[in-house]
Amino acid sequence: MCLVRHVSLQLLEYFLLVYGTFDFWNLMIHFDGQLQYHFCYDEPEYQYLAYYRHDDGSVAGPSSDLEHRFRHRHSSVDSHSRVSRSRSRSRSPLRRPPVEPSAETFVVSESKTRLIRKWMVQGIPKSECKSLRHAYAPSFDGDFDLLCPKLDETMVRYWKQAVGKDWRSNLNDFQEKSWQSVQYQVLDSFRPLLQTWNQLPVGSPLLKNMEDSLKLLGAAFAGISKLRRANAMRHVAPDLLPLLKDDRMFSSREFERLFGEKFLTAMVKDADDFEKVKKFAGRSGGPFTTRSENRGSSGRGGHGYRVPDSRYPPTSSGTRHGGQGFTPSSSKSQQQSSRYVPLSSNFTLSFPVGCRLTRFGVAWSQFSTDPWILSTVLKGCFIDFIDLPFQQSAPAGCVMSQDMVAVCDQEIDQLLNKGAISLVSPDSGDGFISNLFVIPKKSGGWRPIINLKRLNAFIRYQHFKMEGLDCVRYLLQRGDWMVKLDLQDACLPFGLCSAPRVFTKLLRPVVAYLRERGIRLVIYLDDILILNSSYAALLHDLKTVVNLLSFLGFVINYEKLVTTPQQIMDYLGVVVDSLLLSFSLPSAKVDSIIALCKAVLVSSKVKLRDLAKLMGNFSWSISSVPFAQGHFRKLQQFYLSHSHGDLDISVSLSHGAKSDLEWWVNHLQQSNGKSFFPDQPDLVIYSDASLQGWGAVCDQTQTRGPWTIEDQSRHINELELLGAFFALQVFTAASQDISVHIYLDNTTAVAYVNKCGGTHSRSLTEIADRIVQWCEARHISILASHLPGHSNFVADAQSRTTLDSSDWMLHAESFAQLRNIWPINFDLFASAWNAQHQHFASWLPQPNASALNAFSLNWRDLQGYAFPPFSLIPRCLAKVRRDKADLVLVCPLWTSQAWFPLLLQMSIDVPRIFRPTPYLVHSPKLEPHPLLQSSRFLLSGWRLSRADLKIRAFRQMLSAFSWPATV
Incomplete structure (x- = not known):
């Protein structure tokens, strides 16, 4: 018969601490006779079990089932719990503790065995405990007394904040009270x-035995203190549990306190940084205020964050997302494996900058399973060298003034203090030497730059995509609110060619996590712009982002943090205006460019290096100044004609170069500001040219003209561009402040219109300059697109030119499933072989095509299907x-893409994910798409x-079970 006894909770818990772990405890005690008791504590079920076995190995208790359950529990312990527990001893439930060779064996008499068994199983009355306690009253020399360590007031305050309790209420935690009660009994x-x-x-043979008893009892007392600390840290700052492993963090002089000043000081940054955190948090409790998942969220004023999930509760005025805090995983099985879900820390850590993320490996391991990311976080970034770097001699030192040398020394000292660099022995013959210099920062101070040009020649370069202003164009909506934040000391050294890719790849899962929750953001290295049409929702988004980044170990630069939502925001050196949907240059940048131009104009000779700096400023202005490229082409041609690898050459400017500089001086203030999301064009012009003449059509009005004798000698590219200019003159002669979309059948002409000239053909640049002057005088915004051939269908193939020449088709059965769910009457991106509907548009002339170039159509009434x-x-x-249309879109489920929040925002039905099959997407030869080889590639359908x-x-229909109603 299986013997299972419930035994005294507090007394047994003390005995078990000596041999215990956080998951279950074992203790086997030998007595007279053939019986041995085996005590176990199973934490997930809160059961204290006792069973016995005979010395011959036969078990009279729950042997196989219990052993299997304990072993299974021990093997499936959550990885975070294994790392963060302060004691990690494990023993097999049916294995006897190892006996030291020198252990003294003894036999406990039968009468004493009965007594100890009774005390251990039944305990003693409380009155007897009290009388025994008062029977002994020791006093100590020095500053000490038998006291149970008190939980520090600082930790009590953080704990209450973490679980959402008012500071005036009592902290009633069952585990804390239980451990404290056991600790009093040990005392x-x-x-x-x-x-x-x-x-x-002195000299008594029992003296050593008594000292050993006190040692073991003291170790048990200390073990209970460790468990109390771990319990408190799991509520307050679960990601800081590894700090408890270092016993040196706790001073024996602070025996009255559970943590002590020494430990708390090591956790919290200096007072200035902490005040910054509190200042950012404001009255809402701050982005670092979290609570355990098992306690829920009160939802009051930001005292805690509720655990986010995949729900997406939007509002009528903006996007509100399903999560204000961060939970590494929301799956049911993972939630059950740990009693607490670590959202983030309430502390700003004093870890150095160098190798900082390695101390947050636990957080990253819960957040991502990607081997490369975990390896980079825990072990650092390994540079992918093509060959072993070598240099025949050290490079010559940079020429710097004494002040610059002093600044470099100061920067080196700061990097050493941050742990970002380390000293190398002067006798070391290994290594690769590169020059160091500093450049001034806009915000003040200096930025150290290492000239790694020669080292980069040995590093493998891998192409990757970065987000930037082009991404802002697609995401920004009229009237959006914006905030931004900057990560401090986050990126790898400036100048290392692989650094941007490594940092972008590391943050990709972080960005994907946020975008999966509907947060619109643009991230360019360590600069993050967050967008939302709702003022209040944007504040929640900001807290979510800060909370997540802090949880993963990044340091927020609070000096650059913009916490007040704005509709006009400086980002990546330009002013983003959500009201006008435009980019413009900051006033300081405008003044700087004008000053540089004036300085060059008054100089009789100027170095090519100064001209290169000027043209860099002009190039940066392209996104913010209309026709900016058309006003530095002459200067660009002058620079290219004189530049032969030596930028220190001094030259005298030509008349054309000076005229470009004068335009920037005289017109930059008025021309600053460029719309990037124009409305529907006011005019659409189709232009064509041949060797005989030119022709154009606009709103069914036709015009044409012959070429003169001198024009007939021009190249066909020039004739196409000149014909476009004549078409503009005809149809916009009396127009002001309009937008024009012109279609040409010559890609070179299209490029020279859109780029306001070029560097390969002066004659084409001259014609493009005439177009720029015509449009500027009338405030005309112009866009050119390519029209293939002499077709009557319009097309915009500019964006198509970079695509792969192969076409792909969604499997017919998968398309049929979509059509059974949603109405589809037009295939917008198809060709003859893969058209899913009899009415379709193609990008090249195709048999039975209803139209060319889907973007030239109005999609409002098409009920279209798009697999672009x-x-x-x-x-x-x-x-x-723009067309306010309904569309069935098939696209990859790429949550890290910048456009993914827009899918969530415009969805009017539950998206469908296609079951991966070998031929889900195939070519005309039934070849599967290469991306199908990856198990992570999923294709989805959206309405x-x-x-x-x-x-x-749609949102109201699902609000009852999908997200809280907010409309």
């Missing part, structure tokens, strides 16, 4: 032992928004709309 056990120890004469090239997805979403009523109706 009572000290009293009679101390009296006996004090009365034993992946690079055109953002443009498709913009088209849906999208820009009609607010449909979006609101």
Whole structure:
């Protein structure tokens, strides 16, 4: 018969601490006779079990089942719990503790066995405990007394904040009270032992036994203190549990306190940084205020964050997302494996900058399973060298003034203090020497730059995509609110060619996590811009982002943090205006460019290096100044004609170069500001040219003209561009402040219109300059697109030119499933072989094609289906928004892409994910798409709309079980 006994909780818990772990405890005690008791504590079920076995190995208790359950529990312990527990001893439930060779064996008599068994199983009355406690009253020389360490007031305050309690309420934690009660009983056990120890004469053979007893009892007492600390840290700052492993963090002089000043000082930054955190948090409790998942969220004023999930509760005025805090995983199995879900820390850590993320390996391991990311976080970034770097001699030192040398020394000292660099022995013959210099920062101070040009020649370069202002164009919506934040000391050294890719790749899962929750953001290295049409929702988004980044170990630069939502924001050196949907240069940048131009104009000779700096400023202005490229082409041609690798050459400017500089001096102030999301064009012009003449059509009005004798000698590219200019003159002669979309069948002409000239052909640049002057005088915004051949269909193939020549088709059965769910009457991106509907548009003339170039159509009444090239997805979403159309879109489930929040925003039905099959997407030869080889590639179908009523109706329909109603 299986013997299972429930035994005294507090007394047994003390005994078990000596041999215990956080998951279960074992203790086997030998007595007279053939019986041995085996005590176990199973934490997930809160059971204290006792069973016995005979010395011959036969078990009279729950042997196989219990052993299997304990072993299974021990093997499936959560990895975070294994790392963060302060004691990690494990013993097999049916294995006897190892006996030291020198252990003294003894036999406990039968009468004493009965007594000890009774005390251990039944305990003793409370009255007897009290009388025994008062029977012994030791006093100590020096500053010490038998006290149970008190939980520090600082930790109590953080704990209450973490669980959402008011500071005036009591902290009632079951585990803390249980451990504290056991610790008081251990203190009572000290009293009679101390009296006996004090009365034993020197040299007594029992003296050592008594000291050993006190040692073990003291170790048990300390073990309970460790468990109390771990319990408190799991609530307050679970990601800091590894700090408890270092016993040196706790001073024996602070015996009255559970943590002590020494430990708390090591955790918290200096007072200035902490005040910055509190200042950012404001009255809402701050982005670092979290609570355990098992306690829920009160939802009051930001005192705690509720655990986010995949739900997406939007609002009528903006996007509100399903999570204000960070939870590494929301799966049911993972939530059950740990009693606490670590959202983030309430502390700003004093870890150095160098190798900082390695101390947050636990957080990253819960957040991502990618081997490369975990290896980079825990072990650092390994540079991928093509060959072993070598240099025949050290490079010559940079020429710097004494002040610059002093600044470099100061920067080196700061990097050493941050732990970002380390000293190398002067005798070391290994290594690769590179020059160091500093450049001034805009915000003040200096930025150290290492000239790694020669080292980069040995490093493998891998192409990757970075987000930037082009991403802002697609994401920004009129009237959006914006905030931004900057990561401090986050990136790898400036100048290392692989640094941007490594940092971007490391943050990709972080960005994907946020975008999966509907947060619109743009991240360019360590600069992050967050967008939302709702002021209040944006503040929640900011807290979520800060919370997540802090949890992963990044340091927020609070000096650059913009916490007040704005509709005009300086980002990446330009002013983003969500009201005008435009980019413009900051006033300081405008003044700087004008000053540089004036300085060059007044100089009789100027170095090519100064001209290169000027043209860099001009190039940066392209996104913010209309026709900016058309006003530095002469200067660019002058620079290219004189530059032969030596930028220190001094030259005298030509008349054309000076005229460009004069334009920037005289017109930059008035021309600053460029719209990047124009409305529907006011005019659409189709232009064509041949060797005989030119022709154009606009709103069914036709015009044409012959070439003169001198024009007939021009190249056909010049004739196409000149014909476009003549078409503009005809149809916009009396126009002001309009937008024009012109279609040409010559890609070179299209490029020279859009880029306001070029560097390969002066004659084409001259014609482009005439177009710029014509449009500037009338404030005309112009966009050129390519029209293939002499077709009557319009097309925009500019974005198509970079695509792969192969076409792909969604499997017919998968498309049929979509069509059974949603109405589809037009295939927008198809060709003859892969058209899914009899009405379709193609990008090249195709048999039975209903139209060319889907973007030339109005999608409002088409009920279209789109499976576009992946690079055109953002443009498709913009088209849906502009035409207020309904669309069935098939695209990869790439949550890290910048356009993914727009899918969530415009969805009017539950998206469908296609079951991966070998031929889900195939070529004309039934070859599967290469991306199907990856198990992570998923294809999804979405029904999208820009009609607010449909979006609101869909969200209201699902609000009862998908997200809280917010409309």
